Amino acid sequence: MDSRLTLFFFIVFYGLTTVVAVSHAALPSEVYWHEMLPNTRMPSVIRDLLRLGKDGVHVTAGKEMPKGGTTVDVRKGGVGVDTDHKGKPIEIQRVLIIYRYEASEDQLHDDQYVAIFFLEKNLHPGAKKNLHFTKTTPGATFLPRGVAQYIPFSSSKLPDILNKFSISPGSLEAEAVKDTLSTCEAPASKGEDKYCATSLESMVDFATSKLGTNVQVLTTTVDKETATQEYTVGSGVKKMAGPKSVACHGQSYVYAVFYYHETSDTTAYMIPLVGNDGTSVEAVAVCHKDTSAWNPKHLAFQVLKVKPGSIPICHFLPQDHILWASN
Template sequence: MNLHFTKNTNTATFLSRQVANSIPFSSNKVADTFNRFSVKPGSMEADIIQSTIEECEKTGIKGEEKYCATSLESMVDFSTSKLGKDVQVISTEVGKETQMQKYTIVPGVKKVGSDKSVVCHKQNYVYAVFYCHATETTQAYMVPLEGADGTKAKAVAVCHTNTSEWNPKHLAFQVLKVKPGTVPVCHFLPEDHVVWASK
């Protein structure tokens, strides 16, 4: 399959929990956030901040618990509160940015953890914010890949086994030409996304 693993240009790092908690993360107080980071209202950066906050404030779909972690400590706390303390954490490891190329799955695909996991996706924001969601209908796999140029990679694949509550207009259904709830939907995760799985 042809895959393109790119390095995310969003290099924002986590703030400590104490500092992150002192900064409003709410659409009601977005003007305070703009002031704090000298962001001009109406600018592209302001739109990104507002969009991330609004996405975090939306209600999750049925069967999904969602949370936006604004510090590493809050991500750990949310994930372990859903899975217990005996967890493993995995992410895609490519090593270098690659151009679009053909990858072959090589032997050694491993299922990671149970069917319950927490997947955290890095958001565009002025500091590191991860959109995390916990579901009981997700299976994670570590998939060894080899590129046509000999590049080796380990990619995390996540399979959603129940998509019946997803928006019928979701891109996955358009690409796969299937309807919600009919088949599992699997995808690879970029390098800066993290899967927490119970052992």
């Protein structure tokens, strides 16, 4: 049997052994999605995070561990976890979704950050903007909820987490873990409800608790990845129904973690874009009508030359970010 199509999760909870084998069938997390959201298509961004053999964290069974793997204890039992954590913490998360943060001088002069923001009044066919759409979420795999909920996820447990995943203190990887935990534990901004999902199941639960099950799950899709270029807004800009949406942003971590936040005074759009080289993009954007509680030195205000609370501010979502919206 092809090992890529078989996954064993071996978890022992206080002497109770549960074995789930998946072969030529949907993974348990996919089953949960279809049970909770029977009429909602699972985006490829999410499906990719369930694939076996992807860089990041791989859960295996038995005593034999892959090269470079480490064992993560789950109460009295354990699961094998192979980590391939690499890369620099993604600073764009901080200025894009954490509205209390002040932009750094480097970010103010980095086109990757600056180009994300725009004013709603400038969203019309023919509008032009220099953009670079690229995947920003680290290559990590969703853990099943039964595993994720028993792995420490707290700043107070940082030494234990680094030890379990064989991450050297002081390394870039350790800083990424620390930053993600800090982001997840920080208080929500005014008018915001936030949550960090460490499994697909918890992701679905949070979104449906805010929006119900009659939802669309939207992601930015790109024909091909290109360098920064000028894009033109095409006809067919679509405004999504409802004033509420739930956005989730991938974080730098050793397994898939998404920062979710719900804001009640927003408008979501699907925006067709065409690059100078012909590349087609269906971009997701969110416009925030009330920015009065944001840090006055947030990147958006400095880029757009506006004051907090004065005018709706919009931003594009990168490819690996997800927006949930009511139908």
